[in-house]
Amino acid sequence: MMSKLKIAIVIGSTRPTRFGDLPAKWILDKANERAEIDAEIVDVRDFDLPLFDEIASNAWMPSANQNAVKWQNKISEFDGYIFITAEYNRSVTGALKNALDQAYINWNKKVFSAVGYGTVGGARAVEHLRNIGVELQMVPTRSAVHIGGADFAAVHPGFGGTKGISEIEGSIGNSAKDMLDQIIWWGNATKAARANDVVTAQAAE
Template sequence: MSKLKIGVIISSTRPTRFGELPAKWILDKANERPEIEAELVDLRDFDLPFFDEVASNAWAPSQNANAVKWQNKISEFDGYIFVVAEYNRAITGALKNAIDQAYVNWNKKTFGAVGYGSVGGARAIENLRTIGVELQMVSTRSAVHIAGADFMSVHPGFGGTKAISEIEGSIGNSATDMLDQLVWWGEATKAARAEEAATAKAAE
């Protein structure tokens, strides 16, 4: 089977965001895996409107060109790693809006997450998993949580000076577990989608 194409999605678009640092770290970790070809996906690059279509693309083609560009991009991937900021116990509005701009493009794929914040983005990741159920996605059991003193030590806004790689003693095992599960589910869902497509084609 060919390599899994994995999109590493940064969930915040703020000028002062922290998300780029863990995103680049997990991107490198993912690309160390022989089964994965990972790519950074930045919501800033798509200038998405607030969702304003008549319905999701499960029911009607989207009309906004940027939404279609986004759908085409996420369709390239077999799975995703969401780099999750936690805003008021949930994912960011920017990420929720991006997710809502598509539906069929997410279906029957897998995802993992890297969260950060006072509790490591745990509540936001659970929020994301709930959304993933509706999108017919499979979440990894494990996630990476950058929390507490580790978070403060790597966040420049709090005076942190460490690189993410310097706290791998705390988060490295979780990253390995998450990537192991992402590969397992990614290969399983990729094979199932291919079989489904072949069956549909044979029935034409």
């Protein structure tokens, strides 16, 4: 049996009043209930990333900014990612897009999915995120979690919501299960393939 998949729950909003902490903690618990997963929260806000200003992507040369390097090193620890994203003007947050742009090789050949939230469940942001992920040579899962509409209003304190996210699991629980099932399958598949790449490269030396 392969070792547990290390999965990062990436909080992609940096605003002091963000909502993202609540779904991040909820999906963290759901992920860690799975015997195959070892998940932890990775908060973009903790890394104080500049707007991308390197000469080139780290696909071509090492990054100069030490915060960017620290970020790259952190995300390299994981076999896959669940991005927690709001929808800003039909896309992901600027902070998450910048965090994605700050690395390249560190994302490659790994699985990812998302928990989106907003009036339409962050659906347009998540779909855009899938497109970005493909360019970063990641594997998107079919299923994601979308917290939207009346459910979003019920759990968002800023809209007067008083419910915990566990209280709306009737709406989103099946999506979370499907997403985690797919992360485990694709996570193990890509992990095995990356390990095989290392063996092949060593044999060719």
